[in-house]
Amino acid sequence: MELVTVRSWDAEIGSDAYGRLEAGNILFYPGVPIEFSEDDRQFLLSQRQTDAPYHKNIAYRPREDSLTGTARGSDAERLRRIMRSFTEQTVRLLTRGLARYAASWRLDYASFRPCEEAGRSLRLHARNDLLHFDAFPTRPTHGDRILRFFVNLNPEKPRVWLTTDPFPELADRFAAAAGLSRRAKRGRSPLARLGRKIGFGRPPYDAIMHRFHNFLKENAEFQRACSKQQWIFPPQSSWLVLTDMVSHAVLSGQMALEQTFIVARRSMLKPELAPAAVLERLIGLPVIWGEK
Numbered sequence: 001m002e003l004v005t006v007r008s009w010d011a012e013i014g015s016d017a018y019g020r021l022e023a024g025n026i027l028f029y030p031g032v033p034i035e036f037s038e039d040d041r042q043f044l045l046s047q048r049q050t051d052a053p054y055h056k057n058i059a060y061r062p063r064e065d066s067l068t069g070t071a072r073g074s075d076a077e078r079l080r081r082i083m084r085s086f087t088e089q090t091v092r093l094l095t096r097g098l099a100r101y102a103a104s105w106r107l108d109y110a111s112f113r114p115c116e117e118a119g120r121s122l123r124l125h126a127r128n129d130l131l132h133f134d135a136f137p138t139r140p141t142h143g144d145r146i147l148r149f150f151v152n153l154n155p156e157k158p159r160v161w162l163t164t165d166p167f168p169e170l171a172d173r174f175a176a177a178a179g180l181s182r183r184a185k186r187g188r189s190p191l192a193r194l195g196r197k198i199g200f201g202r203p204p205y206d207a208i209m210h211r212f213h214n215f216l217k218e219n220a221e222f223q224r225a226c227s228k229q230q231w232i233f234p235p236q237s238s239w240l241v242l243t244d245m246v247s248h249a250v251l252s253g254q255m256a257l258e259q260t261f262i263v264a265r266r267s268m269l270k271p272e273l274a275p276a277a278v279l280e281r282l283i284g285l286p287v288i289w290g291e292k
């Protein structure tokens, strides 16, 4: 895996950069291409989040223009205005820089992560310091891709990640142990289909990805022994990752912003690299069908 440096977001990236992103590399930008007033920057850096364990981050939902996870007593209205501006600027920037994806993407949540990641106490499946691929428990993607834009807003501290092998390698190695095939078959049963029609259960692709997310976090031996690469994102830098393809864990860092996009699989330069295509080859069954 490697960092591919993008020097400018003023024009669309080339097919080489799209290809490398889709193959499981990180697009890195050595700066913060989002403007905040100095007052707003200081305000963000002074934020704490609520201690409630069900709020992992401060989350902004652009479609509803709403914010969750703020600490009691903080100026939630101001934070909401800043997050709205962050989302709007990020959308403008990447609509230009990633025009190929912007034609089909769905805007998902943004988050602000004011907690120090080192030493956080979270339940196992919510831990950020364990290697995993992203899968959203409540927002199925139906095989579309999870694209995340991260900003390390911290003026002093880097944000430190670990990665290991990308999705195709780990899916191949652990499909049997994680029961991915069983999950795919179960998702096709008449009972499961009926359940989804009346609002129960996840679509098969999302059920498999969620299972794999949990399997990797539960697997202490894998977490200990797998080969690892460390990535140090400097203060005031930003990066883009398809987090359903790139295994990742956050070891340390504080004060990051993040915007998620769900990008249609058909917009990929290389759709055959997408986890859904990898799973279908591996399992020998369709994992997506018309239930969107």
Ligand SMILES: [Fe+2]
Pocket: 132, 133, 134, 243, 248
């Ligand atoms: Fe993640």
